[in-house]
Amino acid sequence: MNLTVQGREAYAYTGGKPFDPALPCIVFVHGAVCDHSVFTLLARWCAHHGYGVLAVDLPGHMRSAGAALTGVEQMADWLLALLDAAGVARAVLAGHSLGSLVALEAAARAPQRATRLVMLGSCAPMPVPQALLDLTRSDTLAAIDRVVMFSFTTLAAKPSYPGPGVWLRGATRAMMRQVVAQGEALLFHTDFAACNAYTGGLDAAARVACPAHLVLAAQDQMTLPRNAKAVALALRATVHTLPGGHFMMQEQPDATLAALRSALC
Secondary structure, three states, X not given: OEEEEOOEEEEEEOOOOOOOOOOOEEEEEOOOOOOHHHHHHHHHHHHOOOOEEEEEOOOOOOOOOOOOOOOHHHHHHHHHHHHHHXXXXXXXXXXXXXXXHHHHHHHHHOHHHEEEEEEEOOOOOOOOOHHHHHHHHHOHHHHHHHHHHOOOXXXXXXXXXXXXXXXXXXXXXXXXXXXXXXXXXXXXXXXXXXXXXXXXXXXXXXXXXXXXXXXEEOOOOOOOHHHHHHHHHHHOOEEEEEXXXXXXXXXXXXXXXXXXXXXXX
8 A cells, every 4th residue: 555655655565455544553663674574464464353454664665765764753753644644543553673662652742643552572772782783884784694693583592503493584684685775775774773862762651641562572682671671661561472582573473463462452
């Protein structure tokens, strides 16, 4: 589904069904150097169980036009403008990693518009190690390899082990490389710098009025679960802890879907 948001074309995957703004709406926001496809399973389940689904590509990512936005606050404003363009008054806001911060900030900026907040693979603040931030500027492909290695349980623990999860690593690397190839040269750096610079998460959490849920992965090495305690407390959130690593939607699809279904109840 193509929309015009802030004067530029924006894309949202609707889960295999035409979008109906009269249905309860759920919006999915991807993480750094990703696109809507990370939410395919969740989006399709919701679209076939009574929800209008908008799994977005952020500006500068794959099918959404324009330059990549440089701050979480800008991304949150864009997300609210997308709801306007789609004719949606209120929605569940769900995001993964960087996208979880965007969902949080949007829910804080327009608390009357968020019916639920679901933050997957998240913490706030979400600092990026300086060495990794530097690598995203100097060698994007190496940065992708580094992030993918630490985003899946089996491969983070045993990088040379050719067991379950190897295909997930390759698929995620290929997806991230495709997003970079379609976007700006320093897209990865822009996305990670936005995560690193966003320091208002706890203040935003205090302004959120809807029920909130955190879906965390016990072996996540990108956003450590212990670093989510402060934002979970500020949100008075229900915390769902799953096995696996940062890309829980790919590594633990059934458990992630179960957590989302629980959050929507």
